[in-house]
Amino acid sequence: MTQSTEVWNSAYDNDTAPWIIGEPQPAILALERGGRIGGRVLDPGSGAGEHTIALTARSYDVLGVDLSPSAVAYARRNAAAKGVPNARFEVVDMVALADSAGHTLGTFNTIVDSALFHVFMEDDEARAGYVRALHMLCEPGGYVYVLALSDTEPGFGPRIGAGLIRDSFAGPGWEIEELRPDSYYGRITESNAEQARELEADGEGKVELAAWLARIRRTG
Helix, strand or coil, X not given: CCCCHHHHHHHHHCCCCCCCCCCCCHHHHHHHHCCCCCCEEEEECCCCCHHHHHHHHCCCEEEEEECCHHHHHHHHHHXXXXXXXXXXXXXXXXXXXXXXXXXXXXXXXXXXXXXXXXXXXXXXHHHHHHHHHHHHHEEEEEEEEEEEEECCCCCCCCCECHHHHHHHCCCCCEEEEEEEEEEEEEECXXXXXXXXXXXXXXXXXXXXXXXXXXXXXXXX
């Protein structure tokens, strides 16, 4: 089962979230530099808001959503502190959204998932619901990018195999155009110190972890 809202709230309220590194993931910034992001942009599981803030500052029309009210509050404070007060965030349950009627989010040309998909690795039902929500929210011809922790190396967090991404987007309406190794950066906190005991942090306390980066097109 995936974690409850209260568990996610606690990670932000107590500053124990290992995914908060104070900046966007380099892999996501590389997508933007490569011209892979355009149109309306959705940042599901936006967390501390780093990607929504960075893309808003670059004049993209982007919305960050997260299940956790504490995450959204954190992201709004973060945006104000970084001089991007117009960055937009909403509390949204992406899994529940799949089976709801009359949602008001609209559709998006680009969806950038940084470290949300892998949260559902052991919850087949939630993962399927999440993928349905992505299909509902992504414009035909639009793209979903998934940056997820990889099980190819030791690390912390929910690490997955490439096969889980392939299988989850194998149904009608999707085409995986690219799935390749990349990197994800986290930090060591009291919540993951045991898992991370063999990892070496840099001078800023960040650790580089193996990841997958997938480019997935909605075909219909």
